[in-house]
Amino acid sequence: MPRNKMSSGRTIVSAVASDRVITKFTQAFHPDATPYQKVNFHPKVKAACAENKTGRVGLKIAKAVLVGDVSVGKTCLVNRFCHDVFDREYKATIGVDFEVEKFSVLGVHITLQVWDTAGQERFKCIAASYYRGAQIVIVVFDMTDEESLHHTVKWMEDACATADEPVKFLVGTKKDLLSPAAYSDIETRALKYASQMEAEFWATSSKNGENVQDFFFRAVCMSFDTSLQKELEAGFAPSKKIGNDLIQVQRSSSDLYERKKKSSKCCN
Numbered sequence: 001m002p003r004n005k006m007s008s009g010r011t012i013v014s015a016v017a018s019d020r021v022i023t024k025f026t027q028a029f030h031p032d033a034t035p036y037q038k039v040n041f042h043p044k045v046k047a048a049c050a051e052n053k054t055g056r057v058g059l060k061i062a063k064a065v066l067v068g069d070v071s072v073g074k075t076c077l078v079n080r081f082c083h084d085v086f087d088r089e090y091k092a093t094i095g096v097d098f099e100v101e102k103f104s105v106l107g108v109h110i111t112l113q114v115w116d117t118a119g120q121e122r123f124k125c126i127a128a129s130y131y132r133g134a135q136i137v138i139v140v141f142d143m144t145d146e147e148s149l150h151h152t153v154k155w156m157e158d159a160c161a162t163a164d165e166p167v168k169f170l171v172g173t174k175k176d177l178l179s180p181a182a183y184s185d186i187e188t189r190a191l192k193y194a195s196q197m198e199a200e201f202w203a204t205s206s207k208n209g210e211n212v213q214d215f216f217f218r219a220v221c222m223s224f225d226t227s228l229q230k231e232l233e234a235g236f237a238p239s240k241k242i243g244n245d246l247i248q249v250q251r252s253s254s255d256l257y258e259r260k261k262k263s264s265k266c267c268n
């Protein structure tokens with residue numbers, strides 16, 4: 001199998017980095033914090049992957065969108081996962097940014113597009129045009145700012161309106177800033193919101209990386225399993241196009257990261 005080394009030090013196996021190879025179904029953050037009872041890939045999905053009968057799924061792009069209030073930590077979450085970095089300085093996202101990550105799930109290659117939208121009200125209509133066709137909706141809130149939790153219901157409603165029967169997540173950030181007591185308090189409230197929106201709850205820290213990789217792996221596993229199961233049931237009908245987003249996927253994740261670092265961001 002061809003192996004290369006990226007400049008970041010990640011080993012590439014057949015165009016997928018070694019740390020993007022998923023062979024086991026990632027479990028929920030907490031069994032009581034999810035409406036999704038899946039703990040493993042569906043037997044039919046496993047069999048199809050083992051027999052290499054996955055139709056067009058291997059060519060598929062899974063689209064994830066992150067939404068939430070200003071400064072809750074959406075960009076930091078994406079940057080921790082995609083580039084393993086954390087920036088203490090706040091730079092507001094202008095409109096929308098995206099990253100591309102390639103995975104191998106049970107030996108099948110899939111591409112994850114991660115759309116990081118701006119929380120600022122003035123960019124809301126631009127960002128909303130990117131929700132269409134998303135299979136993964138990630139509503140982010142800041143666990144040190146309860147107001148941002150209250151707003152998650154509306155964010156979820158808006159993002160799901162044009163998404164594609166998405167897997168729904170409610171993700172709390174900045175766990176590193178909370179004492180155990182403060183964390184327990186906000187977790188209790190967040191679980192109520194998650195249950196109300198039928199979303200799976202995760203608590204993360206982009207500063208120290210806690211739960212970040214597990215969260216994205218869980219999102220990929222859920223989306224892959226659901227979509228392959230649907231394809232198997234439908235007898236591999238031609239896969240859906242997800243708007244003009246496909247055009248842009250050709251750009252590499254690291255190019256985009258460099259572009260974003262250079263682009264001027266504003267805070268007003």
Ligand SMILES: Nc1nc2c(ncn2[C@@H]2O[C@H](COP(=O)(O)OP(=O)(O)OP(=O)(O)O)[C@@H](O)[C@H]2O)c(=O)[nH]1
Pocket residue numbers: 068069070071072073074075076077087088089090091092093094117118119120173174175176177204205206207208
């Ligand atoms: N301590 C800590 N700070 C964080 C964490 N995540 C984000 N921050 C900080 O919170 C601020 C906002 O983070 P961003 O990721 O830019 O927020 P955003 O949600 O993308 O903001 P918009 O682009 O305006 O929508 C920055 O100063 C980050 O350093 C975290 O997990 N822990």
